[in-house]
Amino acid sequence: MGFTTASQTIGPYWHIIEDKALADLTRFGAEGERIVLTGRVLDGDGAPCSDACIEIWQTDPPQSDTFPGWGRANTDATGAFRLTTLKPGPVAGRGNTQQAPHIAVCILSRGLMHHLVTRAYFQHEPLNETDPLLVSIEDPAQRATLIAVPEATGVWRLDIRLQGDNETVFLDV
C-alpha cells in the first residue's frame, strides 16, 4: 500500500501543453443545448489570476465519441476563462437523491500547491432547492458562489474568488 504522490503547483508555464481546442467540448459535433461557461478567477486582492488553468468535467450528457465531457481553458489578462459545452441535465446522487445539473470545476495555477475543486450550478434551476451539496451549504451567500448566472442567451457566468470577501466554496472531494 502506498500514499498518493504529493501535488505540486502547475506553475506559470503550463501553456506549453495548452491546446485551445480543448476549451470547446462541442468540437466533435455533439448535439444539445450549447452553452458558454465563463468567469474570472480573482485573488485575495481582487486582482485577476491571468495564468490559471480551468478544467471542467461533467457526467451529463454522458461521454461519447462526440462529447468528451472534459475541457480545459486558460485565463487571460483579465482573469477570464471561457468554455463551450452542452448544458447538463440532472444527475443521480447518492442513494435515492438527485443532483441538480452541474459541472465540476478544477482550478490549477501558480500559487496553488494543490488544485481546487468547485462546481458550477445554474441559477433558477428548480432542482437547486433540493440538491444535496447546495442544501449542505447553509450560508446563502456562500451557496451562491457555486451558482452560475445567465449573462446573455446561452452564456453563464461563474466568477471564482480564491480568497477573502465572497470567497468561492471549494470542495473536499
Add this chain to the structure above:
Amino acid sequence: MNSDFRPYAAGTQPPLDVPDYRGTAKRHPLRARHPMPQTITETTGPRFSERHFPVMADMTKSTNGQAALGERIVVAGRILDEDGRPVPHTMVEIWQAGASGRYDHPADQHDAPADPNFHGDGRVFTDADGNYSFLTIRPGAYPWPNHRNAWRPTHIHFSFFGPAFATRLITQMYFPGDPLLPFDPIFNSTPDVAARNRLIANFDLAITQPDFALGYRFDVVLRGRGATPMEG
C-alpha cells in the same frame, strides 16, 4: 456501485498556504474546504484516446526532426493506486524547461539561450501494467523571483488523470542529488519528509540506454478507493 476514493493521508500533500512560497499568499483560500460525499461526478472521469491526444514520447526532436541541445534522458516509471494496482491506459502530460533552464514560453524572461529545437511538451499513455516511458532532455535549473537568489531545482512537470475526477494529480519530478532541493519552498512544502522525497526520481541503470541516454525512474501513486464502500 463504486466505492469512494480515500482521503489523502495526513502530511502527504502540501498545504495551500506556504508562507515561503510567496505566490500562495493571495491565492490560498482562507476557509476550510467544504466536505461533501463523492458522487458520480467525482468517482468517474474523462477517458482520453490516442486518436485525439497523439503520443509524443520523444521530446528531443523538433517538429522538423532537428535535435535539441542537452543531455538526453529516459524517464520511465509505473503508475499505481494506493493499493498497488496498476493504473492502465491513462494519459500522462509532461512539460519542462530546456537544457539551459529556459521555457519555450513568452512569460519566461530568464536570460538563458532558447533552443529552437526544444518546445518541452510530451504526452504518453500507460500500458496495461501502468508503465510509461519517454525520452527528453535533462532540464536546467533557473532563477525565479520568489526571494533573493532563488533558484528552482531541476524539475519536470507532470499531469496525471487516473480513472476519476477525484484522482487528478499535477506534480513535479526532481532529480537525485540536486543541491538546490533544500532551498526550494515548493519542494519543501510537503510536510511528510518521505512523501516529499518520493518526488525525487531515482537514477536507474536498467532504464539507462547504452551509448545513448541516462535513465531515471519516477513511480507515481494515485488515490485508491476505500476498502469498504460507504453507504450509497
